[in-house]
Amino acid sequence: xxxxxxxxxxxxxxxxxxxxxxxxxxxxxxxxxxxxxxxxxxxxxxxxxxxxxxxxxxxxxxxxxxxxxxxxxxxxxxxxxxxxxxxxxxxxxxxxxxxxxxxxxxxxxxxxxxxxxxxxxxxxxxxxxxxxxxxxxxxxxxxxxxxxxxxxxxxxxxxxxxxxxxxxxxxxxxxxxxxxxxxxxxxxxxxxxxxxxxxxxxxxxxxxxxxxxxxxxxxxxxxxxxxxxxxxxxxxxxxxxxxxxxxxxxxxxxxxxxxxxxxxxxxxxxxxxxxxxxxxxxxxxxxxxxxxxxxxxxxxxxxxxxxxxxxxxxxxxxxxxxxxxxxxxxxxxxxxxxxxxxxxxxxxxxxxxxxxxxxxxxxxxxxxxxxxxxxxxxxxxxxxxxxxxxxxxxxxxxxxxxxxxxxxxxxxxxxxxxxxxxxxxxxxxxxxxxxxxxxxxxxxxxxxxxxxxxxxxxxxxxxxxxxxxxxxxxxxxxxxxxxxxxxxxxxxxxxxxxxxxxxxxxxxxxxxxxxxxxxxxxxxxxxxxxxxxxxxxxxxxxxxxxxxxxxxxxxxxxxxxxxxxxxxxxxxxxxxxxxxxxxxxxxxxxxxxxxxxxxxxxxxxxxxxxxxxxxxxxxxxxxxxxxxxxxx
Numbered sequence: 001x002x003x004x005x006x007x008x009x010x011x012x013x014x015x016x017x018x019x020x021x022x023x024x025x026x027x028x029x030x031x032x033x034x035x036x037x038x039x040x041x042x043x044x045x046x047x048x049x050x051x052x053x054x055x056x057x058x059x060x061x062x063x064x065x066x067x068x069x070x071x072x073x074x075x076x077x078x079x080x081x082x083x084x085x086x087x088x089x090x091x092x093x094x095x096x097x098x099x100x101x102x103x104x105x106x107x108x109x110x111x112x113x114x115x116x117x118x119x120x121x122x123x124x125x126x127x128x129x130x131x132x133x134x135x136x137x138x139x140x141x142x143x144x145x146x147x148x149x150x151x152x153x154x155x156x157x158x159x160x161x162x163x164x165x166x167x168x169x170x171x172x173x174x175x176x177x178x179x180x181x182x183x184x185x186x187x188x189x190x191x192x193x194x195x196x197x198x199x200x201x202x203x204x205x206x207x208x209x210x211x212x213x214x215x216x217x218x219x220x221x222x223x224x225x226x227x228x229x230x231x232x233x234x235x236x237x238x239x240x241x242x243x244x245x246x247x248x249x250x251x252x253x254x255x256x257x258x259x260x261x262x263x264x265x266x267x268x269x270x271x272x273x274x275x276x277x278x279x280x281x282x283x284x285x286x287x288x289x290x291x292x293x294x295x296x297x298x299x300x301x302x303x304x305x306x307x308x309x310x311x312x313x314x315x316x317x318x319x320x321x322x323x324x325x326x327x328x329x330x331x332x333x334x335x336x337x338x339x340x341x342x343x344x345x346x347x348x349x350x351x352x353x354x355x356x357x358x359x360x361x362x363x364x365x366x367x368x369x370x371x372x373x374x375x376x377x378x379x380x381x382x383x384x385x386x387x388x389x390x391x392x393x394x395x396x397x398x399x400x401x402x403x404x405x406x407x408x409x410x411x412x413x414x415x416x417x418x419x420x421x422x423x424x425x426x427x428x429x430x431x432x433x434x435x436x437x438x439x440x441x442x443x444x445x446x447x448x449x450x451x452x453x454x455x456x457x458x459x460x461x462x463x464x465x466x467x468x469x470x471x472x473x474x475x476x477x478x479x480x481x482x483x484x485x486x487x488x489x490x491x492x493x494x495x496x497x498x499x500x501x502x503x504x505x506x507x508x509x510x511x512x513x514x515x516x517x518x519x520x521x522x523x524x525x526x527x528x529x530x531x532x533x534x535x536x537x538x539x540x541x542x543x544x545x546x547x548x549x550x551x552x553x554x555x556x557x558x559x560x561x562x563x564x565x566x567x568x569x570x571x572x573x574x575x576x577x578x579x580x581x582x583x584x585x586x587x588x589x590x591x592x593x594x595x596x597x598x599x600x601x602x603x604x605x606x607x608x609x610x611x612x613x614x615x616x617x618x619x620x621x622x623x624x625x626x627x628x629x630x631x632x
Contacts, residue, residue, distance in 0.1 A: 037432045044615045050373035057112045058329035058336045066112045073608040075105035093368040099143035106606035116160040123160040130602035131572040138186045162213020192229040208241040276314040291333045292355050308360045318360030345373040345422040376430035384463035386456045393439035396426050402433035410435040412461045414479030414486035437464045449535040450489045450550035455500040473507035484514015488552035508625045512566040515574045516582035517551040524575040556585045562592040564621040568601030
């Protein structure tokens, strides 16, 4: 949990030191299209427009930048080459090369492909039906032609090189699952199994390919390619893999005399040779950059200080202080910087490095980002007392509050709260005059799902009600996924649970992609370890009773306020049946529950058209709540 002061300082540093460029605003709707809430008209479309730049990626094996951009309702990939990044000309987000035209990231989970350095082809890791069952695809001809390489839907990691892909696949029909490393020839499709282990958790090897593609190192073993398989040969020393000098020497990072340094293992001679001779324990980054033909390794020295060293001499050749933020990726002379703020959306910049004589200098290139995201909230870090501890939280209050106290509403985030990143929902609620408390509950719920963490949420609601001077029924709750379950559980919590004896009369709830039963979710999920999302053994009578006792579906009679459910029809993590059954039970019991189905959406709303409906539905629901409160 970051302090509010730190947040303000970070924003000031970023905006003062790096004037990041913005994306031009899309055409705004006419006032007739704006939505009325209380005394104000809210332009919902601007929240959709503000999702324009979804994110950036740098890949260590690809000299260029990937951008995921919303274009004509789809999320597409644009690629910018090394020359564009090195130029001082501002990047036009619409002029990058359109990769993977067959892939709409708003409808399928996928990552930016890893490139085969010898063939130039990309290997893409993606599902086929937004179901989070991942397979490998060969994307050739600039990413425009697609060929499926695997069909199990259970690929976990992959490493392409020289027309072959070494990958790890989970196998088995129930826990504990096994895992196997396999090798597939991207040209012939021939697949062979290299090694298997009894526990996936203990076997997820990294693969470090030799430059010629004829061998690789994995799990301390050197494998040689023979035909379409890989044969294990000699062992290599233990250390963090760093790649190869050439086809004769493997590099890794290890402690030499208590100090981390780069070492080469010469394969033929079976001996180790030190490469760097650092006298100080630097936090070495696990990659070697090739910058202007010279090999450079970077290290963190604390206080956001980045140091650069010549690999072959261990000589320090440059340094820079990073702006407050996170380093999201790196490739050659470029490092991607991302900046988060609770009041502003994620912003991005490139840290560029180049040689001036023998020294490495650094500068920053601006990247387009979402400038039009509304700035509607004041943010304050607070601490409230739960039954057994202090809980940190962020309090978001509207910059333009509603004048009448009886019109005001507030929301408690049910789970996954406390983060200092920009949240479009919270910004929308602030514009409507609605406050939000986002607590960092951060409690281990294994074996107690729906227990103590729910009590934490009830104490949060009590604190928020008192701080804002509201009635209990002016406070609601919101959550997504497990948080969706928690929101429903907060509305139906039995005070005797864990002898907490705490209650709160919530006025409403919004539950997105949540599950309503700890028993039925075990068959309504593709989660490979569904036991982690429930409390109790479903194979015993006692376990089933516990699961039902902790399930909102079985406590529907305790529901005393309106609920809005939001669920994607293609959600496989938490299938929509979990919302359907809650609606049916609520209707039988005469409860006020509304379900907004999101066609084609998975575990989260990504599509542009559905995002607009998503925000509109929330405002319509909350306006109904406000009117009912204001009339009392």
